[in-house]
Amino acid sequence: MEQSRQKPPKRSEESGARKRGEGDEKKGRKPKPPPQGVPARDAALALIHMTTRGLTLNEAVETCKSFQALEGADRSFARALASTTLRRRGALDEVFESYLKIPLKPKQTLLRDLFRVTAAQLCVMDVDPHAAVFCAVEIAKLRDTTRGYKNLVNAVARAMSEDGKERLEKLPIRQDAPGWLWRRLAKAHGTKTAEKIVLAHRDEAPLDLSLKDPSAELVLGEEIEAKRIGVRTLRTASRLVPGIPGYEEGAFWVQDVAATLPAAILGATEGAKTFDLCAAPGGKTMQLMADGAWVTAVDTSAWRLKRLEANLQRVGFSASVVQENLLEWKPSGPAKFVLLDAPCSATGTIRRNPDLLWTSREEQLPLLKDLQAKMLDRAADLTEAGGTLVYAVCSLLPEEGEEQVEKLLARRDDLERVPVEPSEVGGLPVINKQGDIRCLPHLLNDEGGMDGFFAARLRKK
Numbered sequence: 001m002e003q004s005r006q007k008p009p010k011r012s013e014e015s016g017a018r019k020r021g022e023g024d025e026k027k028g029r030k031p032k033p034p035p036q037g038v039p040a041r042d043a044a045l046a047l048i049h050m051t052t053r054g055l056t057l058n059e060a061v062e063t064c065k066s067f068q069a070l071e072g073a074d075r076s077f078a079r080a081l082a083s084t085t086l087r088r089r090g091a092l093d094e095v096f097e098s099y100l101k102i103p104l105k106p107k108q109t110l111l112r113d114l115f116r117v118t119a120a121q122l123c124v125m126d127v128d129p130h131a132a133v134f135c136a137v138e139i140a141k142l143r144d145t146t147r148g149y150k151n152l153v154n155a156v157a158r159a160m161s162e163d164g165k166e167r168l169e170k171l172p173i174r175q176d177a178p179g180w181l182w183r184r185l186a187k188a189h190g191t192k193t194a195e196k197i198v199l200a201h202r203d204e205a206p207l208d209l210s211l212k213d214p215s216a217e218l219v220l221g222e223e224i225e226a227k228r229i230g231v232r233t234l235r236t237a238s239r240l241v242p243g244i245p246g247y248e249e250g251a252f253w254v255q256d257v258a259a260t261l262p263a264a265i266l267g268a269t270e271g272a273k274t275f276d277l278c279a280a281p282g283g284k285t286m287q288l289m290a291d292g293a294w295v296t297a298v299d300t301s302a303w304r305l306k307r308l309e310a311n312l313q314r315v316g317f318s319a320s321v322v323q324e325n326l327l328e329w330k331p332s333g334p335a336k337f338v339l340l341d342a343p344c345s346a347t348g349t350i351r352r353n354p355d356l357l358w359t360s361r362e363e364q365l366p367l368l369k370d371l372q373a374k375m376l377d378r379a380a381d382l383t384e385a386g387g388t389l390v391y392a393v394c395s396l397l398p399e400e401g402e403e404q405v406e407k408l409l410a411r412r413d414d415l416e417r418v419p420v421e422p423s424e425v426g427g428l429p430v431i432n433k434q435g436d437i438r439c440l441p442h443l444l445n446d447e448g449g450m451d452g453f454f455a456a457r458l459r460k461k
């Protein structure tokens with residue numbers, strides 16, 4: 001059986017919580033769980049385990065019964081614990097594994113996830129270490145696959161409570177990213193920038209609201225801190241979207257500041273025929289419509305289009321919505337303005353979706369790149385002469401962004417790049433040498449950062 005490499009640390013004499021638990025155990029009484037105890041931590045473990053099996057964190061949150069049963073502070077704690085575990089999983093694995101004499105077997109997935117969640121509490125989060133150790137052992141006892149390892153869990157958790165934080169802090173920054181992503185980020189942006197990107201992934205993203213009418217004042221109430229940023233964004237410290245004044249009236253929708261830039265640089269004019277390709281769930285459709293464009297929104301996914309329609313309805317817009325594969329869609333004619341927000345690795349949204357670090361697969365990239373190139377050609381064909389095409393991806397990887405555009409311009413002579421001006425992006429520091437938009441998560445770090453995005457503007461000759 002696996003054992004801890006180190007002796008478990010001595011128990012702290014100051015530990016009221018642990019002394020109480022131990023005493024109770026000796027006397028055969030059930031120990032009293034501390035606040036935000038076993039149920040919240042067990043729900044966080046369930047969420048993590050669902051992501052290990054391939055679900056996104058959002059899907060797990062929506063479907064996990066033990067999480068759904070939580071309320072208030074327990075619910076927030078479980079969500080924060082799951083999110084922290086995913087953000088730091090690479091380093092946390094390294095830390096807890098350093099205490100094991102015998103590595104875990106690949107099939108011990110639940111035990112591995114329990115160690116991860118416990119390490120996140122003990123090495124990253126500011127929680128009572130005694131509560132973390134106590135609950136880890138109680139959770140181990142709950143299931144057949146972990147019950148036999150409760151002593152190991154106890155020993156490793158107690159060892160981590162002693163010096164896990166120090167071990168974590170000694171690890172290189174790149175440890176938080178999967179190897180394939182780190183290699184690609186370092187090659188594309190250089191090691192220093194790649195480190196800044198990986199560091200930015202440690203933090204929760206702020207909540208950005210896109211204003212339907214950017215010139216209007218949105219009165220949020222004194223309790224919600226907010227600041228104007230970019231072209232139409234109000235950045236807030238709030239998390240409760242439906243609770244924000246103006247939500248029911250459709251005065252805003254949720255959209256990271258970086259995601260507002262592709263539609264902003266398209267420059268679709270009032271009443272102009274505009275194709276929003278790969279449109280769902282409709283963030284950019286709403287933005288184009290708010291600027292008065294006459295939009296046809298195309299997407300292949302029925303359920304995502306349902307969300308688009310619900311979003312449009314709340315904000316009070318009605319677009320022409322088409323469920324079609326873009327590569328096969330045959331509209332009656334081209335449009336003056338075309339926005340293609342192509343499917344991609346979504347690596348630019350890791351701050352919001354930390355599960356992507358572990359659910360994205362390098363093997364998906366060739367397929368995505370092939371699809372993006374085909375979509376770009378199709379989108380160019382659907383743009384009328386003299387019209388504007390914007391290509392966008394929420395990716396950190398140039399092979400899905402910059403390189404796709406270079407290759408497009410090399411294989412077609414009917415397109416030319418139209419460089420973006422700083423005034424078009426509200427002065428944000430996101431315009432690269434070619435005049436394209438390249439957002440990275442650490443830019444504007446002091447103000448909460450931004451999603452990673454690439455967007456280029458092309459004119460059809």
Ligand SMILES: C[S@@+](CC[C@H](N)C(=O)[O-])C[C@H]1O[C@@H](n2cnc3c(N)ncnc32)[C@H](O)[C@@H]1O
Nearest residue numbers: 278279280281282283284299300301325326341
């Ligand atoms: C990056 S998301 C779009 C986000 C959207 N533009 C927004 O701002 O809310 C990419 C979209 O491409 C859609 N998609 C993927 N393959 C497609 C295809 N062959 N034809 C049309 N849409 C496709 C997906 O369903 C997904 O909704």
